[in-house]
Amino acid sequence: MKNKLRAILVKQSKYSESSLILQFFSREFGHIGVIAKGILKKNEKQQLLTLCEYELIAYEPKEQGLWLYSEANLISNFSVYPNSLSWATAETGVELINQLILAQEDITTIYDLTIAYLKYLQQVQDNAVLIFWRFLNRITILSGIGNPLTNCGICKKAISTPSAYLKSKGELICEECLNDINISSDLIILSPLGQNILALLPEIGNHLQEIKLNRAVINEINSFFELYWQVHHKQPLHLKGLSVLAQFYDS
Ligand SMILES: [Zn+2]
The missing domain is CATH 2.40.50.140 (Nucleic acid-binding proteins)
Structure with a gap:
C-alpha cells in the first residue's frame, strides 16, 4: 500500500x-x-x-x-545552521531519537518535539549544547523514567539547587542532604557552573549568551544524564555526538 x-x-x-x-x-x-x-x-x-x-x-x-x-x-530544510556547533547539536539530537524504542502512542509527541528542536537550533548562535540538554531532559521524561532534575534522590523533596549526585542511584541530591551525607566515592559533587546550568535548564533558552561553557562542565553534565539514563533504563546511552560537542570547547 x-x-x-x-x-x-x-x-x-x-x-x-x-x-x-x-x-x-x-x-x-x-x-x-x-x-x-x-x-x-x-x-x-x-x-x-x-x-x-x-x-x-x-x-x-x-x-x-x-x-x-x-x-x-x-x-x-533543517540541514543549515548558523555555525558548526549548532549543526552538531542538531545531529546529536537526531542520533538520540534514533536510539529510542518508541511506544506507538508517543511517536507524534516526540516527532513534534524533534521538529521544534531543529527549528529552534537554526537561530541559536551561542552554546547550542545547552539546548541539547534541555531536549535530552524532555526525551528522558518522555521515555518514561521521570524527570532527572526535579526531586532529591534521598529526601525526595523538590530540588531548588542540585548540588551533587549519587552514582549508584543516578540521582541528584539537594543541598540539605549533601550536608548530612558522608563523602564517598559514590558521591559526585557538581561544579558551581554545572549546578547553575541544571537549575536553569527548563528556561535555558533565556541564558544562552551569559553562560560560559568549558569542556569539563560539558563532560560533567553529559555524564550525569548518561548515568541517570543507564541506571533507570538499565542500558547505556551511547551517543557519539556527546563527545563531539565537548570538543567545541577548550578544556
Ligand atoms: Zn534531599
Missing part, C-alpha cells in the same frame, strides 16, 4: 551503485527503513539531505522489512 508520511531523514547509506537505504523518523510509524532504488541516477534536485523533513511517499512492506521509496517532497 502506498502511504504519504511526514518524516525526518536520519541517515542514508549506499545499497548499490544507484540505490540507497534511507533511515527516516516518521510522524506516523516512528523509525522506518526505506529502499530508494535508482535514486542516485536521478538529478541533483531529487537527492535528499539528512536532517530535513519530507513528505515521503512510499510503499509499506507486507511484513517487517524495508519500505519502497516512491518520492519525497521537502517540507522544511
